[in-house]
Amino acid sequence: MDKYIDLIDENCKLLWQAKAVDEVELINMINGSTEEMMEGVKKMLSLGIQFPVQYVTDGLRHFEEAIQSQDNYKLADFLCFEWKEILTVYDEIIAEM
Amino acid sequence: MKEMLKKNYEKLIETQKKFDLKIEAYKDYQDFDEYKYVSDGKEWNLFSEVDMDRAVDAWMEQFDKVQYDTILLLFGIGHYKYLNSLRSRFPDNAIIVYEPSEEMMIKFLAHKEAEYFLEDNQNFHFILGGKRKADFSELMSALVATNTKDKICIANIPNYSKIFSDDFMFFYKIINERYEMVQVNEKTLIEQGAERVGNIIYNMRHMVDESGLDELKVAMENLETEDCTVVLIAAGPSLDKNIRELKEYKNKVFIVCVDAALNTAVKNDIIPDLIVSVDPYVYTKAIESDSIIGVPLVADLVSNPKLLEVHKGRVFYQCSNADYPRRVMRDYGAELLNMPHGGSVANVAFSLLLFMGFKRIVFIGQDLAYPGNQFHAKDAFENEGELDLNDNKYFYVESIDGGKVLTETNMNVYRKFFENHIKRHPDCTFIDATEGGAFIEGTEIMTLREALDGCDNLDGIGFTELINNANYWLDDEQKESVLDEMRSSYENINAQTNKMRNMISVYKKLGKLLKEEKYCSKEFAKNYKKVTAFNEYVENNRDVMLLELFTNGALVECFNSLSEYGETHKEEIDIIINSGLNMIKGYIDAGEELKEVWKETCDKYKLQF
DSSP states (O other), X not given: OHHHHHHHHHHHHHHHTTOOOOHHHHHHHHHHHHHHHHHXXXXXXXXXXXXXXXXXXXXXXXXXXXXXXXXHHHHHHHIIIIIHHHHHHHHHHHHHO | OHHHHHHHHXXXXXXXXXXXXXXXGOOOOOOGGGOEEEETTEEEESSOSSOHHHHHHHHHGGGTTOOTXXXXXXXXXXXXXXXXXXXXXXXXXXXXXXXXXXXXXXXXXXXXXXXXXXXXXXXXXXXXXXXXXXXXXXXXHHHXXXXXXGGEEEEEOTTHXXXXXXXXXXXXXXXXHHHHHHHHHHHHHHHHHHHHHHHHHHHHHHHTTSEEHHHHHHHGGGSOGGGOEEEEEOOOTTHHHHGGGGGGGBTTBEEEEEGGGHHHHHHTTOOOSEEEEOOSSOOOGGGGSTTTTTSOEXXXXXXXXXXXXXXXXXXXXXXXXXXXXXXXXXXXXOOOOOOOOSSSHHHHHHHHHHHHTOOEEEEESOOSSOGGGBSSOTTTSTTOOBOOTTOTTOEEEEBTTSSEEEEOHHHHHHHHHHHHHHXXXXXXXXXXXXXXXXXXXXXXXXXXXXXHTTOOOTTOOOHHHHHHTOOXXXXXXXXXXXXXXXXXXXXXHHHHHHHHHHHHHHHHHHHHHHXXXXXXXXXXXXXXXXXXXXXXXXXXXXXHHHHTTSOOHHHHHHHHHTTOOOSSHHHHHHHHHHHHHHHHHHHHHHHHHHHHHHHHHHHHHTOOO
């Protein structure tokens, strides 16, 4: 998930500096990371490991709200403090598997 | 909080008197830490709900290349933590904040942190958008110049561009226009080269016997300029429609004519009360006519000497771009003023009228566009031809009748200049009686007859007589002294350039020591000290200013390089050495060319300094 986390850091910096972000790139990042996580979650389930999928579902809803709001702070808060957190937790579980 | 607001507001208006905030309407806004701004029913965050410090740290990263002399220009105050972080990291840098919202300004003032910034009135400046946003263009005009343009670091507060989109567009429009203007000026100065300098030399000699714009203003003080209507004649194609009608208003309204419109005026038997000519090249044949030759003239130090040679009336000088004559005259209490302009002589004339205190200005021939595919009124210039419609530099703008009319970029810049200045003078009436051309925002549109109906100079004051009685700048003794100084500066050109040449070896020595990594040696320090002293000399010496009349590519490049910074100490010194050598080359070349042009001009016009 490192490439997604790097992208999140870059975009948060842009948002907090009031600079333009590429929304399509962000949507692709969210979709790409979600797909990868879902693949991983399947493996986790087959090994009997639980992953809080609800966080991902809520996150996707929050992302849509943040994108629609066009609000730099809301979008950066979501990316940096919600989605990045989900990706980090996912990475940690994968690393322990 | 209300007490804090009152105290801080008082402090603000102590230094920036223009502010007129409705602080009594203040009610306890939310605290910054949970601050939301509602605009058009939409709620925006002005803080991070999770970690504002993190957001501010990320915002601060854009200032990593800020130097000690960088001017920090912000669009918006936002959360007080932005300004706090900026000031604590850059305690000595100038900070200018354009805040579009009165509500945000009041909220900031109600915060205890504001006190610290308001005490720092040398390095901290607020501009409020809305009604006061014209102040910003004034500030930008003063701030952005060749030697400062790369020292300004601009940053925005998150969400401000979306909440205050009109102000945001305005903010960047003004900045871009100013940068464009500085670049155009640099290019023009280099291109005009010798011809421009020849004009300045001629006019420097001529101005000693004449007066400045202050004297013109004082001369007109007996006239109630506030109650007097002034007609400003420009040379647009529509001038042919109504110039004849002006004749019956002679001595009832003050008539100011720009040089390009003079031929048309004379053909129609209109004798203006004042002519304005500031272009280095324009020469209008009409100046030779008996009725015009003695009409007072406002000229620039770069104005065409041929025109001044023929003209026999009073001349009032302004100076758009030459520090040397300005400095010399200032020592004798004479101010060579510069009227703001967007590039056209009509802009200069317009600024002059506002400076003189006129409150009702009527434009004619001010098309700022090409109706009927014509450039100017038919008698303005000989064999001018028509627009080539295949040329894609022309585009349409709104015309005064709500339709469309062709124009091009420079005309558009001139129009914007008028519009910006009209906005700044709500106490004045501006009437566009051009009866054609582009729509100028802020003007009332009328026919010339409608605009002048009922105008009468009740006191029957002769405008020309008033102007002709204006004081002269200098008495005979002062004139002699000024001419002595100019002559001495000219005779010193060789001494100056020799001094410059001697410095080449010092810079080269520094370069050699730098290459050998000996920049901590005593020898390096000794030579560096010489460079510092030399730079101080160049900056303050009046005779060196004379060389600057010849603005050449090397000098502009040198001024531009002053804003470059190296990543390391070594790189920094390398830049100083290179720009120093460039500067010396620029001055030496300027000196050589100046001597030649000085001699040629004096011979051509039989001038004696």
